[in-house]
Amino acid sequence: MIMLKLQKVTKSFNVGTVNEKCVLKQINLELNDGDFVTVIGGNGAGKSTMLNMIAGVYPMDSGIITLDGENVSLYPEYKRAQLIGRVFQDPMMGTAADMQIIENLAIAKRRGKKRTLHWGVTKGEKDEYYNAVKELGLGLEERLTSKVGLLSGGQRQALTLLMATLNKPKLLLLDEHTAALDPATSAKVLKLTQQIIEREHLTALMVTHNMKDAIDVGNRLIMMYDGHIIYDVRGEEKRNLTVADLLKKFEEASGEEFVNDRMLLG
Amino acid sequence: MGFLLSLQGAISQGILWGIMALGIYLTFRILDIADMTVDGSFATGGAVCAISILAGINPILSIVFATIAGFITGAITGILHTKFKMPAILAGILTQLALYSINLRIMGKSNIPLLQSRTVFKDLAQFIPLPTVWIQIIVGFLFSVIVIAVLYWFLGTEFGSCLRATGNNENMVRANGVNTDNTKLIGLMLGNALVAMSGALVTQQQGVADVKMGVGAIVIGLASIVIGEVIFGKKAGFKLRLASIVIGSILYRIIVAVVLQMGLNTDDLKLLTALIVAIALTVPVIIDKRKQVSMYKKLTGKDLNDHA
Numbered sequence: 001m002i003m004l005k006l007q008k009v010t011k012s013f014n015v016g017t018v019n020e021k022c023v024l025k026q027i028n029l030e031l032n033d034g035d036f037v038t039v040i041g042g043n044g045a046g047k048s049t050m051l052n053m054i055a056g057v058y059p060m061d062s063g064i065i066t067l068d069g070e071n072v073s074l075y076p077e078y079k080r081a082q083l084i085g086r087v088f089q090d091p092m093m094g095t096a097a098d099m100q101i102i103e104n105l106a107i108a109k110r111r112g113k114k115r116t117l118h119w120g121v122t123k124g125e126k127d128e129y130y131n132a133v134k135e136l137g138l139g140l141e142e143r144l145t146s147k148v149g150l151l152s153g154g155q156r157q158a159l160t161l162l163m164a165t166l167n168k169p170k171l172l173l174l175d176e177h178t179a180a181l182d183p184a185t186s187a188k189v190l191k192l193t194q195q196i197i198e199r200e201h202l203t204a205l206m207v208t209h210n211m212k213d214a215i216d217v218g219n220r221l222i223m224m225y226d227g228h229i230i231y232d233v234r235g236e237e238k239r240n241l242t243v244a245d246l247l248k249k250f251e252e253a254s255g256e257e258f259v260n261d262r263m264l265l266g
Numbered sequence: 267m268g269f270l271l272s273l274q275g276a277i278s279q280g281i282l283w284g285i286m287a288l289g290i291y292l293t294f295r296i297l298d299i300a301d302m303t304v305d306g307s308f309a310t311g312g313a314v315c316a317i318s319i320l321a322g323i324n325p326i327l328s329i330v331f332a333t334i335a336g337f338i339t340g341a342i343t344g345i346l347h348t349k350f351k352m353p354a355i356l357a358g359i360l361t362q363l364a365l366y367s368i369n370l371r372i373m374g375k376s377n378i379p380l381l382q383s384r385t386v387f388k389d390l391a392q393f394i395p396l397p398t399v400w401i402q403i404i405v406g407f408l409f410s411v412i413v414i415a416v417l418y419w420f421l422g423t424e425f426g427s428c429l430r431a432t433g434n435n436e437n438m439v440r441a442n443g444v445n446t447d448n449t450k451l452i453g454l455m456l457g458n459a460l461v462a463m464s465g466a467l468v469t470q471q472q473g474v475a476d477v478k479m480g481v482g483a484i485v486i487g488l489a490s491i492v493i494g495e496v497i498f499g500k501k502a503g504f505k506l507r508l509a510s511i512v513i514g515s516i517l518y519r520i521i522v523a524v525v526l527q528m529g530l531n532t533d534d535l536k537l538l539t540a541l542i543v544a545i546a547l548t549v550p551v552i553i554d555k556r557k558q559v560s561m562y563k564k565l566t567g568k569d570l571n572d573h574a
Contacts, residue, residue: 120427
């Protein structure tokens with residue numbers, strides 16, 4: 001079953017000026033239900049733009065995006081968010097700092113539901129959140145009434161990940177969500193990501209700059225360059241990939257030497 | 267004796283203006299929008315209330331009408347800001363300017379005295395053998411308690427949580443499937459409804475509606491909020507925070523009464539108000555800076571001595 005389908009999705013910025021840049025060039029992509037796809041590519045390749053198009057952060061120029069059979073091309077961001085869970089690169093972006101952990105979770109739990117005048121956090125929810133937060137293994141379950149602003153970047157990112165998946169989304173978008181964390185925390189958040197995606201059988205797109213991560217997690221990998229998807233590999237073939245293979249592939253496609261320290265690290 | 271009377275007057279004024287400050291708190295602190303509409307919507311509340319009373323409508327019902335008018339003024343600013351993407355400050359200023367003409371149209375003249383007309387306070391004075399100023403204080407207290415209770419409840423609901431989060435991190439709210447245009451619109455409407463309600467009460471208290479009664483209202487509201495914060499701190503529980511705004515509004519009026527008693531020219535009142543807000547916002551910054559420097563000197567000095 002196809003969960004996400006992009007047909008000829010195109011996006012340009014600064015149209016009509018000397019800085020005009022076509023960032024996505026007629027992208028076609030199909031994700032099956034349960035696909036966990038990692039996305040790699042150099043700076044300006046269009047990875048983040050593609051995720052932002054799917055999430056509806058800004059409107060696309062042309063093309064059709066279908067999510068679970070529903071044409072969402074013209075839906076505003078908040079309406080798509082009712083179907084999509086997101087974690088951002090900036091740990092500050094996914095949570096409300098001046099509100100309690102439990103209040104943040106309660107807002108996320110009601111994704112896709114109408115916000116009524118019932119209490120924002122009911123008594124019954126507290127146990128549920130206690131257990132869910134405990135599974136993150138960060139000791140946050142005893143601090144549910146703490147303000148989120150007191151948490152570290154890694155803790156906030158783990159919390160955002162939990163919030164994005166608390167109410168099972170049709171699609172999970174991860175935009176370099178471990179890039180701003182230190183290596184140990186980054187590894188921990190990535191592991192949590194894998195666990196949650198596997199347990200909930202989620203369909204996910206993960207942008208990363210870390211080639212090793214891109215090979216190690218997920219069942220499919222796509223590489224982007226200059227607004228195109230230049231490489232799409234899955235299953236057995238993906239498992240046998242090495243970082244060297246990817247670099248070679250990139251050179252073939254782009255005709256340039258792929259020099260990017262961040263992509264070689266790890 | 268004269269001072270005691272003006273003190274009572276200050277308390278009753280402070281309580282009734284406190285409801286306006288609660289409305290400003292909703293937009294300024296919770297939604298993080300400096301809503302300039304209030305200077306206009308405060309007078310709109312007064313204007314609607316005055317012509318309703320003149321038309322023979324019950325004074326309480328007149329307050330309800332004024333509150334509804336406040337909802338509408340907030341909706342106009344809200345729609346300009348959310349649907350038409352104007353910066354919130356500009357949207358508020360436009361509505362405020364338009365309201366000046368609209369308020370004149372509502373009243374038909376720049377000033378409506380209600381000295382011969384019914385008011386909530388005069389009606390109650392017939393049943394309660396207390397001086398009018400005490401009746402004003404009691405009515406103001408009841409209104410404040412009800413408004414604080416409703417705000418406390420509302421901001422704790424699912425929708426209210428999203429409204430609070432909108433002022434905190436709009437991006438997060440949208441990412442969780444909530445239309446932030448709606449939360450901002452409702453917040454601006456509620457805030458201005460409270461401001462207009464306060465305008466109606468103040469009109470009945472002072473026995474006159476004036477097209478200029480709202481000039482500087484936003485700064486007076488901010489003064490009340492910051493005075494409350496300076497005294498009770500920003501970390502107080504939410505109920506106390508809301509109450510501290512009304513208390514801040516009373517203290518503001520007492521400060522004004524005291525300086526007027528000391529011979530300040532009423533023309534200088536707006537300057538004084540601006541100074542109170544400026545000082546109340548400056549002092550915490552200076553104190554923080556001093557604390558940080560003295561802490562640095564203390565810790566560094568000790569450290570250097572230890573290793574010496």
